[in-house]
Amino acid sequence: MPAARHIAVTLSMLLAGTSLAAAQQCGGDFGQFLEGVRTEALAKGLSPAAVDTAVANMRQDPKVLAADRAQGVFAQDWEQFATRMVNGYRLSQGKANLDKHAGVLSRVLDETGVPGPVIAAFWGLETDYGAVLGNFDTLAALATLAHDCRRPELFRPHLLGAIEIVDRGYLTPAEMKGAWAGELGQTQLLPEEYIAFGTDGDGNGRVDLRQDAADVLVTTGKYIQSLGWRRGEPWLEAVAVPSDFPWERAALVNREPRSAFAALGVTKADGSPLETDDLPSSLILPMGRGGPAFLAFPNFDIYLEWNKSLVYSLSAAYFSTRLAGAPPVDMGNPQPGLDLETTKQLQQRLSDLGYDTGGIDGIIGENTRAAVRQEQIRLGLPADGWPTPDLLSAL
Numbered sequence: 112m113p114a115a116r117h118i119a120v121t122l123s124m125l126l127a128g129t130s131l132a133a134a135q136q137c138g139g140d141f142g143q144f145l146e147g148v149r150t151e152a153l154a155k156g157l158s159p160a161a162v163d164t165a166v167a168n169m170r171q172d173p174k175v176l177a178a179d180r181a182q183g184v185f186a187q188d189w190e191q192f193a194t195r196m197v198n199g200y201r202l203s204q205g206k207a208n209l210d211k212h213a214g215v216l217s218r219v220l221d222e223t224g225v226p227g228p229v230i231a232a233f234w235g236l237e238t239d240y241g242a243v244l245g246n247f248d249t250l251a252a253l254a255t256l257a258h259d260c261r262r263p264e265l266f267r268p269h270l271l272g273a274i275e276i277v278d279r280g281y282l283t284p285a286e287m288k289g290a291w292a293g294e295l296g297q298t299q300l301l302p303e304e305y306i307a308f309g310t311d312g313d314g315n316g317r318v319d320l321r322q323d324a325a326d327v328l329v330t331t332g333k334y335i336q337s338l339g340w341r342r343g344e345p346w347l348e349a350v351a352v353p354s355d356f357p358w359e360r361a362a363l364v365n366r367e368p369r370s371a372f373a374a375l376g377v378t379k380a381d382g383s384p385l386e387t388d389d390l391p392s393s394l395i396l397p398m399g400r401g402g403p404a405f406l407a408f409p410n411f412d413i414y415l416e417w418n419k420s421l422v423y424s425l426s427a428a429y430f431s432t433r434l435a436g437a438p439p440v441d442m443g444n445p446q447p448g449l450d451l452e453t454t455k456q457l458q459q460r461l462s463d464l465g466y467d468t469g470g471i472d473g474i475i476g477e478n479t480r481a482a483v484r485q486e487q488i489r490l491g492l493p494a495d496g497w498p499t500p501d502l503l504s505a506l
Contacts, residue, residue, distance in 0.1 A: 461482040
């Protein structure tokens with residue numbers, strides 16, 4: 112937190128040995144918490160009028176906490192999630208929007224290196240191209256999450272960023288409606304991202320990521336560029352994998368030259384040969400060796416920066432390839448997986464064996480997959496990282 116203060120520490124606080132910074136921590140009396148937020152916002156140089164207006168709109172919202180505790184959507188398997196999210200409507204609307212905004216997207220590509228289909232996929236997945244922006248009060252949501260002591264280090268800076276959005280005149284508190292976690296606008300950026308990358312794409316003097324498509328596209332391109340996007344490189348490609356592939360090498364954390372996978376018999380999805388270059392690649396089998404297969408390249412890391420969930424990130428990257436002209440992926444014939452409760456049972460057994468599964472949450476993240484691979488190797492099974500009822504029984 113900034114050292115400067117615009118509100119003096121009272122003598123009574125000093126005598127009690129309590130610093131102003133301590134009064135600003137999460138939890139405790141909500142009124143005192145808001146006073147700490149106000150103090151910090153003023154210390155950042157934000158105007159008293161904007162700060163007072165924003166703080167007056169902050170309250171605790173129990174629906175936000177309920178949503179934070181119940182993120183079960185990523186417990187779906189990849190086929191379920193991707194089929195639902197990358198649907199005909201989003202594909203047709205995405206292609207229409209690529210045509211409609213071709214001029215702006217061409218400028219974004221020149222300036223940032225980020226292709227239009229990459230931006231359009233996030234745009235479609237997050238808000239259906241601006242149709243569904245969310246109706247949570249952003250200031251209330253962020254105040255609730257910053258006051259809650261689970262992740263205050265994440266949400267407090269964004270709460271201050273939301274006040275700065277008001278101070279800059281981008282949005283009024285009444286206009287600041289979005290997702291439960293404080294994301295705003297048509298690609299659901301958090302307030303600090305809004306401030307850092309917000310760009311007036313059409314020159315009307317205001318950065319409005321809720322209503323102005325040009326602002327949305329330019330800002331989103333700059334944000335993706337900031338995450339490390341590599342100009343001119345691919346991000347994801349559907350591939351075909353031979354049945355004798357050494358499955359333990361199919362892991363997001365195992366990055367090898369694309370030529371190494373070509374040497375092991377991996378081909379493009381249509382059977383044509385892969386490029387035999389040194390582009391770092393990882394083979395992803397979201398549903399095991401019987402399901403779809405993808406090579407992920409360094410630009411895929413940007414999708415994981417956007418959302419840590421592999422189910423979401425892989426869906427977004429796949430959606431981008433479809434908007435760029437790739438055909439539908441062959442879903443194959445994967446072995447049946449586990450549902451939410453049996454995945455939790457598996458994670459508990461793996462935890463009991465000493466593995467860090469990243470939590471007993473029913474979500475098959477990279478930690479769970481790594482543990483599954485180790486147990487598959489121990490049991491003499493193909494180590495593709497896909498948890499099945501047979502594996503659960505074997506454990």
